[in-house]
Amino acid sequence: MKVKELIDPVTLSWRFNVLLALYSEEEVSMIRSMPICFRLPADRLIWHFHNRGLYMVKSGYNVARKLVQSPSLSASTSNSDGNSYTKLWKSVWKAKVPPKVKVFVWKASQSILPTKVNLAKKGVSLEVRCAMCNEVPETKGDVLKECSFAWDVWFTSPIRLRLVSVRDNSIKEWLISLVDQHEVDLDIFCMLLWAVWQERNAKV
Template sequence: MDKPSWIRVWEAKIPPKLKVFVWQILNRALPITEALIEKKVQVLPRCPVFLDGPETMEHMFLYCPVARALWDYSGLEYLGEGLPRHTFPLFLKRLLGLIDQPSVVMAVVAIFWRIWRSRNWVVFECKQFGIPALMRQFNQQYEEWVGLPADQAPRPQIPIMQSPTQVGDSHLVCMWDGATKGVSHSAGGMVLFDPARTLLLARGVQFSQMDDLVVVELLVLREAIIWCVEQGLSEVHFEGDAKVIIDKINQADTRDSKLDAVLEEIAHYFRTQPGFSVRFVGRENNRVAHLVARKTLSLYPTMSRFFDFQTWLVSRV
């Protein structure tokens, strides 16, 4: 690692053990299964967290659902675009070389540390964890490093109107909505909450040459489902105000000439994900997703995923 890049880590206000941790990453010295196999140790050659691939550093820090969720949550996933990903130490070296702000260096290190800690919980303590809890731990870790009060939550709860979620329900809630602007383009908004209705994530999607709001909202629901599946979430209530679509899905009615293919795809997700459900809420109870959809529409054709929807939402509601 060249001196300027290493100095960014060495001067960061993080515990010394975290600086050693980064050094271990850069020198491929972490005792993951890939390294153990090279040393002829008999271990299962797969990710111990989700069992969905070999445990390489590239998989663990970039492609594992835990890593993808934290990168998405942090809003920093764009930093690594265009960088080589075939070897993680090189990726990290190049990434650190692009970062000028100490707070961003701390956030990146916090992502890696939370991933590593969660992996060790599974391997050595046989503990399971939820991705929302991991996001809160990342939040707390980062806030401690940058010196903010421990009780100052960087993801404050967004007050929303009454919803059908029952007390004691452990499901997350993903609100979704669509918006159109003439025949030129359209957009959608997705907002993920924990069971207490605390904001976790928000995201926008854009479509071109699409002016049928029913089709747009169906596509947004599909994107919301895929988004949750990619994060490894298994218990989610999807809430929207598109009653026609929701009734068709809940009645298993996929007979619609212009919607049948997408409806069937969505129906497949609900058949294979028993913890997923979709339900109708009125527009007044779906206003947060509507705000994100309208904002995403206004950003067209800018890449909306670079926009910090969480901070923007807190300032609006």
């Protein structure tokens, strides 16, 4: 998706409903605070951590170090699972998967994916049943591990996960348990999690 698809070319304002369907409330607030240029220039890729918008390996390395060390990307120190979640995110960050998959896994663990239930909470009018099995409400956990489609994917995958013991766990708790117990190849797990979500998106 390009930035221009998020902007109404007539009113020169952000398309609020589109933003809500794609991003968390905090992200929507940040996006709407950005001024829109009346010239509507063509989209182009920039690296906003560099004053000329150019990606440099050195700046990329510095940003990666800050992300790993940032307390905002780990659980609050007041949480009992803070250390476990820090370990989880460091493991995910080191995984040999595309960056978009790492970000997706982090969003899934934070319960901020645009599932039907999350969208309904933000006022979007839609049927909240899971798009894959059409049986349970589509929360972040249902679509990734609890509906019949997800069960089939995990059981028939190379890592052959059995989900009975984690049905009541959040995605974050599930990920932490997998990392702590070294049960599975995290690279394969992250890609399968991503694939389940992409299949859901295609169905929707």
